[in-house]
Amino acid sequence: MNISFMIRAYLKSRIKVMVAFILFILVFALVYTLYHLPLEPIVYSAELVTALAMIFAGLDLMHFYQKHQNLLAAINAATAGVGELPSLATC
Numbered sequence: 001m002n003i004s005f006m007i008r009a010y011l012k013s014r015i016k017v018m019v020a021f022i023l024f025i026l027v028f029a030l031v032y033t034l035y036h037l038p039l040e041p042i043v044y045s046a047e048l049v050t051a052l053a054m055i056f057a058g059l060d061l062m063h064f065y066q067k068h069q070n071l072l073a074a075i076n077a078a079t080a081g082v083g084e085l086p087s088l089a090t091c
Contacts, residue, residue, distance in 0.1 A: 010064050014057075021053060 011018075025046045032042050 006065060006068065007061070010061050013064070014060075025049075 025042075028042050028046075029039060032039055
């Protein structure tokens with residue numbers, strides 16, 4: 001299995017969470033801007049939260065990969081013992 005395919009599949013499955021994360025940061029930035037507060041605290045906190053999110057995303061990607069490998073093993077085990085199936089005419 002190609003690793004780039006796995007990463008694309010992972011990102012595609014988590015796109016809603018990533019969009020929500022970006023929207024939350026933008027809402028905080030908008031509120032700070034409307035109150036004429038400095039944006040440095042929100043930028044700093046966004047950087048910290050993004051760093052933590054990358055750590056958790058890496059762990060989640062490992063879990064995603066392990067689950068994928070387990071499902072592939074189950075598919076291979078299920079098809080390995082099937083052998084020759086009878087045709088519809090003999091049933």
